[in-house]
Amino acid sequence: MARETQHARSAKNRGKNSGHQHKKQFGQNFLNNNQIIDRIVAAIRPQADDHMIEIGPGEAALTDPVIRIVKHLDIIEIDNDLIPQLKIKFASLPAFHLHHTDALRFDYAELLHTSDEQVRVVGNLPYNISSPLMFHLLKYAANITDMHFMLQKEVVERICAQPGGRQFGRLSVMMQYYCKTENLFDVGPENFTPAPKVDSAIVRLLPFKNKPLIADDEALFERFVRQCFTLKRKTLRNNLKGWLNEEQIEACGISASARSETLAVADFVKLCNYYRQHAP
Ligand code: SAM
Numbered sequence: 001m002a003r004e005t006q007h008a009r010s011a012k013n014r015g016k017n018s019g020h021q022h023k024k025q026f027g028q029n030f031l032n033n034n035q036i037i038d039r040i041v042a043a044i045r046p047q048a049d050d051h052m053i054e055i056g057p058g059e060a061a062l063t064d065p066v067i068r069i070v071k072h073l074d075i076i077e078i079d080n081d082l083i084p085q086l087k088i089k090f091a092s093l094p095a096f097h098l099h100h101t102d103a104l105r106f107d108y109a110e111l112l113h114t115s116d117e118q119v120r121v122v123g124n125l126p127y128n129i130s131s132p133l134m135f136h137l138l139k140y141a142a143n144i145t146d147m148h149f150m151l152q153k154e155v156v157e158r159i160c161a162q163p164g165g166r167q168f169g170r171l172s173v174m175m176q177y178y179c180k181t182e183n184l185f186d187v188g189p190e191n192f193t194p195a196p197k198v199d200s201a202i203v204r205l206l207p208f209k210n211k212p213l214i215a216d217d218e219a220l221f222e223r224f225v226r227q228c229f230t231l232k233r234k235t236l237r238n239n240l241k242g243w244l245n246e247e248q249i250e251a252c253g254i255s256a257s258a259r260s261e262t263l264a265v266a267d268f269v270k271l272c273n274y275y276r277q278h279a280p
Helices: 002-013 034-044 063-067 080-090 127-138 153-160 170-178 218-228 246-251 265-278
Strands: 051-055 072-077 096-100 119-124 144-152 179-187 200-207
Touching: 034 063, 034 144, 034 179, 034 200, 051 063, 063 072, 063 080, 072 080, 080 096, 127 144, 127 153, 127 170, 144 153, 144 179, 153 170, 153 179, 153 200, 170 179, 170 218, 170 265, 218 265, 246 265
Parallel strands: 051 072, 051 119, 072 096, 119 144
Antiparallel strands: 144 200, 179 200
16 A cells, blocks of 8 residues: 555656656656556566566656566666656665666666676666667676567557568568567557657567577577668569578579568578578
């Protein structure tokens, strides 16, 4: 009960009344609706022995309920102006570990107590850096149990899209290569201060501990998939010019006239592994 009261008071003070000047360059749209915050926390299901990482706490909409449950919470925040209030609110709690830094450049291995420790990652991400940040975090996938992110709704749809659909593209292939992806629920702009111009959604990403598909060279796979989607709605024959010829594409059992947006993730892996073995 005491916790609910504190949580409710925090929500009232967040956003407009807090005195904080929201910074557009840091994608500062703060959650202002306790029902939505509770729904997100229920989806995350923080546990007492979790080591969690939160990217972009802002005014602590998610931090506040999570930090009171988990054993260890690393908080990564870039904005100088938010640091003092985070310290005032949470410094006395044993779980609180604040890192005043850029989440995009941070070495997350620094947070691990042992090389095989498992951590969980959460964040209402600044939309302008969400894709590069997710790609950066995937470098640490072996140590990540799950990630729950609030993203632009369209980005969540692209991450979870199936081949053949309008949304299926590079982001779908790369995220589904590394993770099981789940589009959990949408969040409307009215639940943020200031309200963003776009709809948002919550995605759950579960990095595979044993990947079902293996690209022999993952750095090459990233470049290869990018190449496959260079020209939208063009055939593989066109997009892979200079990489694989028609005969080589068909040797993988894939039509050279197919468009990348219709291929399964397994097809990209097959083509890339073939390229690696047969490239001049
Ligand atoms: N978690 C809060 C909420 O849900 O109300 C705030 C979310 S707000 C969309 C994004 C937060 O990420 C802001 O606090 C912003 O300052 C922070 N941020 C933006 N860019 C960042 C970066 N590169 N590294 C770390 N934090 C960043």
